[in-house]
Amino acid sequence: MAPKLRQRLRKVDPAGEAKRPIPRTEASFPPATLRTGVRERGLHVLLGAELHFLGTKSHPQSRRDTLAVILSQQSELNAYSQEVISVLGEIDLVLEKLPEWAAATPARKNLLTMLDEAYIQPEPLGVVLIIGAWNYPFILTIQPLIGAIAAGNAVIVKPSEISENTATTLAKLLPQYLDQDLYAVINGGVEETTELLKHRFDHILYTGNATVGKIVMEAAAKHLTPVTLELGGKSPCYVDRDCDLDVACRRIAWGKYMNCGQTCIAPDYVLCEPALQDQIVQKMKDAVKEFYGENIKESPDYERIINLRHFKRILSLLEGQKVAFGGETDEATRYIAPTILTDVDPGSKVMQEEIFGPVLPIVPVKSAEEAVRFINEREKPLALYIFSQNNKLTKWLIDHTSSGGVTGNDVIMHFMLSSLPFGGVGSSGMGAYHGKYSFDTFSHQRPCLLKSLKREGANKLRYPPNSPSKVDWAKFFLLRRFSRGKLGLLLLTLLGVVVAVLIKDYWRPHGLENALGDGS
């Protein structure tokens, strides 16, 4: 399989990279990937790559230049804080925890398997494909890569072709730091990705939209490849009258307008009582001014829309809407001002698709109940935001809705905690990652039961021919409940077990070292 994969990858590999040696990504088990030492080395060099990549040892200006090259539509500082630092932190976490995560976990045994070794051993899956997205082109490609490496897999990374600069830079830099036999970057557009998906992988992690998510899963089905799909949707933001509106609006503005709204977990729209609309508009206006100044276009911290297609798409969402704030655009620079719409009609276009832009519709609802009905009539979102000081209400809202994740009294933040799994549900996705969840996603957790060939005499009970008395014994060993009438049987059996254990005292029945030891 491996040589054929190499040949096929050669065909898929678009112009420019064919000169590089094609990686020997093996689908079967190269021992190298299994040993945690190799994975740690991979992560260390990735860490080193990050640091060099950012030129932390060099002048801050050249670091900024590097970033500016890579992420041209993003503000450099935003990019650094939002993407790169997160990734560095993740690598640190993984390096610290890897020995623990990669170790076998003992499993509870029953009477029947009392003297055996039972445990679950995490193993790599094989060759993993990671398809990145363009909105956070660095973190959404590298963070999964970290998990895949940690779990011991060989990895192919397919960055989004829309964020061209990052794609090119990753293709150039990563191979310089990572083992080229195990990790590869393949670039290309729709056509090349389609070709790539015809190959067989052992896991695919895709970040993007639901339409393509279905295509990825369909392609995966042909090979029975498990998938993690990080999709999107319209993440609702419910603002209760009983909340600190100043703080709420500042946080919503922060989460909505970062990366110019092009964040899968941005608060997509606000649900609140009609009376709150004006206050929200005013406070968000204040926050926007605080963040980006009077002349937003001039602010180095305000980004732009990725391309003309999306620019025009978002523009069309404004048609017929009541613009309470913002609305200015400039096609030449793909600039769209932070915008708020009020009294939005749920049936209008802006409420039909994920906005993915700096436009915040406010949909008035009369009550929390109406908000819940509104949310539940729609597809399950990737995130749900609730602003309220009333804990009971918050819990009630969580209880009566479903979403990938929830942040209360803030936005985005559940993404930042690596102890929380990050993933969607329903049309917002399946599977999850971050921290240990990445490791688990990219591993096969293999249950193992190791017995000895000795003490075969004790096994006679389970072999045919079967008899009514054997049924009783079997039930005793297997059935969780005992009937009281069998108490005598219970005592007799316990006695028998104790005797058996005492007789065979040269077998030490504890510790995995027996199962895993013997000098290997």
Add this chain to the structure above:
Amino acid sequence: MDPFTDTLQRLREAFGSGRTQPAEFRAAQLEGLGRFLRENKQLLQEGLAQDLHKSAFEGDISEIIVCQNEVDLALKNLHAWMKDESVAKNLFTQLGSAFIRKEPFGLVLIVAPWNYPVNLTLAPLVGALAAGNCVVLKPSEISKGTEKVLAEVLPQYLDQSCFAVVLGGPEETGQLLKHKFDYILFTGSPRVGKIIMAAAAKHLTPVTLELGGKNPCYVDDDCDPQTVANRVVLFRYFNTGQTCVAPDYILCSPEMQARLLPALQSAITRFYGDDPQSSPDLGRIINHKHFQRLRGLLSCGRVAIGGQSDESERYIAPTVLVDVQETEPVMQEEIFGPILPIMNVRGLDEAIDFINRREKPLALYAFSNSNQVVNRMLDRTSSGSFGGNEGFIYMSLSSLPLGGVGNSGMGRYHGKFSFDTFSHHRACLLSYSGLEKLNAIRYPPYSEWKQQLISWALGKQSCTLL
């Protein structure tokens, strides 16, 4: 005319009303299932006997008791499993709570096979009910005796607004799959697994696929042939070989083969008598189609033990084949019958290569006195699960999940793993509005000093982080 629309609509509405959410409701469903198993034991055993000539003993230990255990475990642990799981917080989220909420997906579809028609239908059902889902059960139409009991009797024990049994063959299942489900658990062949996953893809429905493959059984030279033979025979011919985790074929040296054959014969005779056809402990092939298929496999290689068959009873004797070529049909498909081919390899490394050239199996077995051999086999291969010097007894442990990898499947269940499989793990972070000043550094404008501060706060100096 789609016969399923009304049923599915009804179940969706019931789920939407929140009926399955409270622990009391779920516990009541599980208790109902427990009563079903206890009160209809005989009916179920008769169904199993009718379908597979399954002895009451086998029916008990591999089907009914397994399900009872699952029900009991779920009832005992339901509250603990349902609880929000607290997680560690980082510097930025110290004030507040972070937890994982386990939620039902909604409408779950369980498509079950015919070989353990009670176990493989009801064990997943336990997990789906415990997790608070509404469930549609599609038992196999091939195991008709059991199908009848599940369709006619089981619903009486459960709340029928949240549970339904649907019947039908491939055509009806295809129609069913056009509908949207929130989770699908399928047990069956890889071929159909692909069809299920492709159908699920259209609705972005997550799936657990419990498939199969050829489970290798490596027998090292360093072992006692009789002990090995006892264990291999028990697990190979249990349920007449119609077990997804049964050892499918043996890999051993020619020398070992010579010692193993008489040991296998001895075990078979001891277990099933001189005339296995009259043993009450040996089952029958499920239907004519599979019988014909298996009888065809008897002509592969050379019959060393057994080889007899009786079409009128769909009986095939416990059989061992030798001198088998890798290209023959018996080594190309999952056997799923009482036929055990022996392939020769010269040592462990050749066995490992043999295994790794093929699809990842659902189970892998290695028999050796040497821990080193067993561990090397473990290290150098992959499979759903692994048994060292043992067959699939690990199935009796609810602390070990059942699931495949690669072609043998994806996802897993049993015990708590079932509950987790049928739950969406929702990440929740509840923050406070207070102390907003602390958040100042994350808001624009980003000056040089702010950026340095962020680097510090999120960087290596911080205790836990992203």
